[in-house]
Amino acid sequence: MVYKIDRRDFLLSGVAAGLIGVAAGTSDTRATKAPVPRSGGVLTGKLSGDPSSFDVVSSTSSLTLSVIAPCYNSLVMFDSEAPDRVIGDLARNWREENGGRRYVFNLIETARFHDGVSLTSEDVKYSFDIMRAPPEGKTSARKDLLEVIEAVSTPTEHTVVFDLKRASPSFLSTLAIGWMLVMPKHVMEARGNDLKETVIGSGPFRLKNYTRGVGVELVRNESYHQPGRPYLDAIKLFVVPDPATVYANFTAGRLFFWDNIEGSDARRIQSELGDAVVVQKAIGLSTEGISINTKKSPWSDKRLRQAVSLALSREEAVRVILGGDGVVGGLMPPGQWALSDQELLTVPGYGRDTEANRAEARRLLAEAGFPQGLSATITARKAGIHEARAVFVQDQLSRIGVKTRIDLQESAAYFDNVEARNFELLTDGLGAGINDPDAFFGDFHTCHGTRNQSAACDPAVDEIYNEQRLLADPGSRREQVKRMELAALNQFGWIGLYWKTRFLGMSSKVHGMVLHPQPDNARRLQDVWLSEA
Structure with missing residues (x-):
């Protein structure tokens, strides 16, 4: 049910009595204050925009997942206190069989959906079947990630079996990604597999109301199957696109946590509020840059896309946009799969002689028939860093004679246009749930990847992608991944600027909230x- 209420009333109603005095200067910390969890209270946070829908299957936006993740469960999940460890959620235990090509999950027997219907293995099967093989007319953003599944079967009401096409070392981690939510089969069938405006899960919270442009209220699921959980009475997330307004509400104590806070604001709140706040940081599994629509003329010409790559100084982007809170990299996050600095330097645009890069960019423009440059439109979300990124790219492209207009769009319209591939240049972010080549390349950089917004396609990349998936030896797979990444980088469909350092700011009265390298994996x-005020 949707209630039309004023934003200020929503922000203040039912919250003031439970708010933490973030700006009050208390010196209590999590290590010394209220170490025993207590029940009660309303957790408040922000959304940078409205979710385009509540659809589990097709959506890719963190705005959507911030709302729906607390309302659903998964088979397995990442441990909130140890983000690299996979633990059971609906699965009370599991085992591998057939050399890692079969996984048998035994489900807890007390889970119920918010409408009172028992959750069974049939719901698990239905959810994964529709995510891996959606019916005609339905798009699944998880299809590529789940391609390894051959079949899902339900030998008993609370046992579900996944048979795989091949052994997959990353399979359990893939199932723990925050989007792998179990949906109610009976509701999906009754609604034609459409949950865009409906949230009926089995999770610790229920959706009470959502008012577009105002916010979302989730309330405790009193019938939740896990004893003693959740601790909170409710969660309120307010739609606040402007970072300055978020800052004012956070420091005034109206927001308990600030998700995806920029580094400059994180340092500022630490300096101003001291022990009243806690800031966590981690190199994230998300990159930001430019998607170029290769299906829209003249950007089908790779020379033009290469010129854009050459025009952009990644080091300057880290300084100007992030204030130094990021690292230059390729298509894989920093870590075991990333290209070395020397390998990256072989890719046009990563060379450190900026003027030489731009001279080559101008030469390529002339060769492609644009000696005087050309005009283009940059599509960007109307929110904080997204605008800053668009302005930076606009300035950088002007150095090679590419004149751009920035089209700022509200979040819902932006995501609709992204899905319809209605753009020329798109300032965007990419992120996956786990640091694994299957997760990043399958979705973003293969010819038919469900989130390959640029539509760049190199059959050689797809061939190597399929080969590396079969390799059990990490060293051999690493060499194939290197070849694959270099080939994809040289398509210039996605032009990355940096990998972000993520920050989470919260009141020192908030407990049990740990920043995951991919925050979408920790939104339950x-x-x-909350400690007492």
Whole structure:
């Protein structure tokens, strides 16, 4: 049910009595204050825009997942206190069989959906079947990630079996990604597989109301199957696109946590509020840059896309946009799969002689028939860093004679245009749930990747992608991944600027909230609790 209420009333109603005095200067910390979890209270946070829908299957936006993740469960999940560890959620235990090509999950027997219907293995099967093989007319953003599944079967009401096409070392981690939510089969069938405006899960919270442009209220699921959870009475997330307004509300104590806070604001709140706040940081599994629509003329010409790459100074982007809170990299996050600095330097645009890069960019423009440059439109979300990124790219491209207009769009319209591939240049972010080549390349850089917004396609990349998936030896796979990444980088469909350092700011009265390298994997919030004010 949707209630039309004023934003200020929503922000203040039912919250003031439970708010933490973030700006009050208290010196209590999580290590010394209220170490035993307590129940009660309303956790408040922000959304940078409205979710385009509540659809589990097709959506890719963190705005959507911030709302729906607390309302659903998964088979397995990442431990909120140890982000690299996979633990059971609906699965009470599991085992591998057939050399890693079969996984058998035994489900807890007390889970119920918010409408009171018992959750069974049939719901798990239905959810994964529709995500891996959606019916005609339905798009699944998880299709490529789940391609390894051959079949899902349900030998008993609370046993579900996944048979795989091949052994997959990353399979459990893939199932723990925050989007792998179990949906109610009976509701999906009754609604034609459409949950865009409906949230009926089995999770610790229920959707009470959503008012577009105002916010979302989630309330405790009193019938939740896990004893003692959730701790919170409710969660309120307010739509606040402007970072300055978020800052004012956070420091005034109206927001308990600030998700995806920029580094400059994180340092500022630490300096101003001291022990009243806690800031966590981690190199994230998300990159930001430019998608170029290779299906829209004249950008089908790779020379033009290469010129854009040559025009952009990645080091300057880290300084100007992030204030130094990021690292230059390729298509894989920093870590075991990343290209070395020397390998990156072989890719046009990563060379450190900026003027030489731009001279080559101008030469390529002339060769492609644009000696005087050309005009283009940059599509960007109307929110904080997205605007800053668009302005930076606009300035950088002007150095080679590419004149651009920035089209700022509200979040919902932006995501609709992204899905329809209605753009020329798109300032965007890419992120996956796990640091694995299957997760990044399958979705973003293969010819038919469900999130390959540029539509750049190199059959050689797809061939290597399929080969590396079969390799059990990490060293051999690493060499194939290197070849694949260099080939994809030289398509210049996605032109990355940097990998971000992520920050989470929260009141020192908030407990049980741990920053994951991919925050979308830690949005259940059932273990979060609040100290008394």
